[in-house]
Amino acid sequence: MDKVKQIIKDKGQRFTSQKKEILNVLQQKPQTVFEIYTAVNSKKNHMNKVTVYRILTSFLELGIVNKVQFNDKEARFELSNSGHHHHLVCEVCGLIEDIQLPENIFLKEVKNKTDFKIKSHSLEFFGICDRCQ
Numbered sequence: 450m451d452k453v454k455q456i457i458k459d460k461g462q463r464f465t466s467q468k469k470e471i472l473n474v475l476q477q478k479p480q481t482v483f484e485i486y487t488a489v490n491s492k493k494n495h496m497n498k499v500t501v502y503r504i505l506t507s508f509l510e511l512g513i514v515n516k517v518q519f520n521d522k523e524a525r526f527e528l529s530n531s532g533h534h535h536h537l538v539c540e541v542c543g544l545i546e547d548i549q550l551p552e553n554i555f556l557k558e559v560k561n562k563t564d565f566k567i568k569s570h571s572l573e574f575f576g577i578c579d580r581c582q
């Protein structure tokens with residue numbers, strides 16, 4: 450949180466309580482604008498959709514969050530401080546877990562087999578989490 454706070458302040462922007470709340474919500478898992486909006490409004494203070502959207506857009510510009518997309522094609526926002534990783538997505542309860550993989554062999558293989566210039570990749574696993582099994 451302190452690092453993010455610094456990034457925001459370095460850009461001459463204020464670290465508001467609203468920004469802090471959205472960051473707290475994002476700490477749990479990647480979420481859609483609607484989920485974030487619902488979560489911040491489940492507490493007593495009200496934040497309108499425009500504000501939520503504006504804050505998320507500024508977070509995107511500052512590189513604080515990334516957009517990720519799963520099977521349902523809905524854009525989710527994820528904190529970008531956790532480094533490169535992949536996701537395990539539960540199709541029953543919607544749980545999203547991060548997983549880091551040793552992927553060098555796999556990336557080398559792609560490089561050997563094609564001239565395609567890869568800039569990035571994403572890898573998601575869909576299934577049923579242990580609680581839902």
Ligand SMILES: [Zn+2]
Pocket residue numbers: 533534535552570571572
């Ligand atoms: Zn990867």
Ligand SMILES: [Zn+2]
Pocket residue numbers: 539540541542543544577578579580581
């Ligand atoms: Zn589940």
